[in-house]
Amino acid sequence: MSDHRIDDQPPRVLRNAEVVLPDRTALADLVLRGPTIDSLLPPGRGQGVEVHDLGGRRVTPGLIDLHVHGGWGVDFYRDDAERIASVADRFLASGVTSLLLTLHTGPIDEMLDRIANAADACELSPVFAGIHLEGPFLARDRKGALPEEGIHAYDAELLGRIVEAARGKLRVMTFAPESLPPAALGGLHSLGVGLSIGHTSSDAAAVRQAIAAGARRCTHLCNAMPPIHHRDPGPIVELLLDDRVRVEVIPDGRHLDDRVLEMILRLKGPDRVIAVSDAMPLAGLGAAAGSFCGQEVQADGERATLADGTLAGSVTFLPEALARTASALQLSPSRLVSLGCTAAAQDLGLPRTGRIGSGGRADLVVWEDGRAQATLRGGEGELPPEWRIA
Numbered sequence: 001m002s003d004h005r006i007d008d009q010p011p012r013v014l015r016n017a018e019v020v021l022p023d024r025t026a027l028a029d030l031v032l033r034g035p036t037i038d039s040l041l042p043p044g045r046g047q048g049v050e051v052h053d054l055g056g057r058r059v060t061p062g063l064i065d066l067h068v069h070g071g072w073g074v075d076f077y078r079d080d081a082e083r084i085a086s087v088a089d090r091f092l093a094s095g096v097t098s099l100l101l102t103l104h105t106g107p108i109d110e111m112l113d114r115i116a117n118a119a120d121a122c123e124l125s126p127v128f129a130g131i132h133l134e135g136p137f138l139a140r141d142r143k144g145a146l147p148e149e150g151i152h153a154y155d156a157e158l159l160g161r162i163v164e165a166a167r168g169k170l171r172v173m174t175f176a177p178e179s180l181p182p183a184a185l186g187g188l189h190s191l192g193v194g195l196s197i198g199h200t201s202s203d204a205a206a207v208r209q210a211i212a213a214g215a216r217r218c219t220h221l222c223n224a225m226p227p228i229h230h231r232d233p234g235p236i237v238e239l240l241l242d243d244r245v246r247v248e249v250i251p252d253g254r255h256l257d258d259r260v261l262e263m264i265l266r267l268k269g270p271d272r273v274i275a276v277s278d279a280m281p282l283a284g285l286g287a288a289a290g291s292f293c294g295q296e297v298q299a300d301g302e303r304a305t306l307a308d309g310t311l312a313g314s315v316t317f318l319p320e321a322l323a324r325t326a327s328a329l330q331l332s333p334s335r336l337v338s339l340g341c342t343a344a345a346q347d348l349g350l351p352r353t354g355r356i357g358s359g360g361r362a363d364l365v366v367w368e369d370g371r372a373q374a375t376l377r378g379g380e381g382e383l384p385p386e387w388r389i390a
Helices: 082-084 088-094 108-124 156-166 184-192 204-212 234-241 260-267 317-328 331-347
Strands: 012-022 026-031 035-039 052-053 058-061 062-067 094-104 127-133 171-174 194-197 246-249 273-275 287-292 297-298 362-368 371-376
Touching: 012 362, 026 331, 035 184, 052 184, 052 194, 052 260, 062 127, 062 317, 082 094, 082 108, 088 094, 088 371, 094 108, 108 127, 108 156, 108 246, 156 171, 156 184, 171 246, 171 317, 171 371, 194 260, 204 234, 234 260, 246 260, 273 297, 273 317
Parallel strands: 012 052, 012 058, 062 094, 094 127, 127 171, 171 194, 246 273
Antiparallel strands: 012 026, 026 035, 058 362, 287 297, 362 371
8 A cells, every 4th residue: 555645745856876776786767755765767767846867876775884982073972962963964964874872881870871861862863773882791801992880790670770761762782692691682682672792702602592592683793702713613603604693894994804804794695794883983083082981092093092002993984984895895886785784774673774676765875986975864855956957
């Protein structure tokens, strides 16, 4: 049955677009009605009250970043909801149409306040699809740059307070299988929280048990977990070989060697690898100094580190990281779209998002020379006036 509210809206046409589809690129006219892609037609066939000629520019679904801590000087953990919301349009302009506000954890009362603040920010901008909480039930010996005071022993009451503070906005929680019992995983899974294995020293058996209890994703695979050993495979091999699990990767060229990333892509196959930025507040500022996770951080425009050299998130936003990876690994546009949005949309349970096709949501980005020239979210957004021909 058609939705008359959509059918009654006047069509908007993106003519002569190089559309990236799941298996190929094709020159086509994209016909939009309100927030929805109505149809894909041969070039020149689309008719509407508003027609824009893209001149062969590439169109992809909007990028989705499920692990980002901030950027342009804004810290999703430290800043208030209004300041967090102030960067939503900058993410949109870059080609990211949805993201999860990712929070490290801290002292309990402070952490709960910060979760509630992030929930407020989610209500201020639809770009924020929810919260990714990185902790607090993690392995201390794999904390990376996360603050020591943000790692807590499992407590059912604390978990309940976390869920309450998030007010339905908690979409992903990173946990170490050795720090969160399987019985607790089932309760979180039933609430629609994505259970993400990370910051762990667990063995393969504990990872299998966590997956059996509902864990279906991994936080930045290979980072903050033991490397593969031929007699003790640890978490990485289990996460790679289980087809039920999607894995995050940080493709900034710093967190993973490109040959390792290529191996992950080959083993996991289409739509099982989620590219994330893990961008931190100094991202977008070039060479700069500041704090992150309560610690002093130095950034040189390519990487951010603590005083001891530990990587402290990334200073590369998702569009730039994907462009770098496409060049390094010679990835097809379709494979890049899978990495940048399709797998993430599936992970969030958004079947109409992350692919271009009739009936899909019109979250779209127009690219030229690797840079976003225009972004539509739900069909809304401005296009350059010189593109309009009717």
